[in-house]
Amino acid sequence: MTTAVITIAAGRHQHLWAQQRGLALGDRRPDVYVAVAMGDPQVGPRTVDGPLTGTGALVLPVELAAGGPLPLAAARNAGAAAALAAGADVLIFLDVDCVPAPALVAAYTDAVHHESGPALHCGVVQYLADGVDAAGIHPADLAGRAHPARPQPGPGESLESADWPLFWSLSFAVSARTWAQLGGFCEEYVGYGGEDTDLGYRAFRAGITLRWLGGADAFHQYHESPSPPVAHLADIVRNATVFHRRWGFWPMLGWLQAFADLGLAHYDQDRDRWQVLTAAPDAVPAGT
Structure with missing residues (x-):
């Protein structure tokens, strides 16, 4: 199977570099990597000359409306379209702040390959503490705290869930067929919030299974995140x-x-x- 990793970025260049380094050090590299640059001309050269140099990484620029919010939903859809055009059978969406564990790409690919029906596969996201430099630590040696409200299956485990509001786009994978069935993220959502919940509910209504996958861990690099945002x-x-x-x-x-x-x-x-x-x-x- 041809596997693509898709990330969207505007700034966070050090986080982007650490993610790409994690993919380069992984047990299986993605066959396709798409970085969607939302109004950020630096994403292109940093990706082309970064840790995935020579792997055919793609950079897709997305223009922004002057002073407008980031088009997160549209950018993810554009990245998926580019990955599908490059022949991807498996789409892995990874937030720019997330560094993949070495097994992430292989675990997601295997899960999609062996799924018995359409599914959203969500790996465990561990949050790194302030001061942890993920760019200077091998991904195999990273450790953080998983979100307490979400399932935490161990390696080799896959837990089916009907709790669709827990779906998020920090780290998930779908087959190309399931993505076509969903139709992508709804682009009426612009800026932060809501597009994940909409996709999760559409999947639930369509009978698409939500599965929490052990072994496909990602490590979320620290940044200030006031609550409420x-x-x-x-x-x-x-x-x-x-x-x-x-x-x-x-x-x-x-x-x-x-x-x-x-x-x-x-x-x-x-x-x-x-x-x-x-x-x-x-x-x-x-x-x-």
């Missing part, structure tokens, strides 16, 4: 509204309620809608 307030409220229009219920309610508690957003019960409010200067937590 106030820098993405407008994106999250807008994308939650898109999801509500498409499916009839609200996603990301934890974040939306946290924004409301900070005086940054308001839920109009009579009109069943969320809206962004003007924040008082002291309403935003320190460090955001």
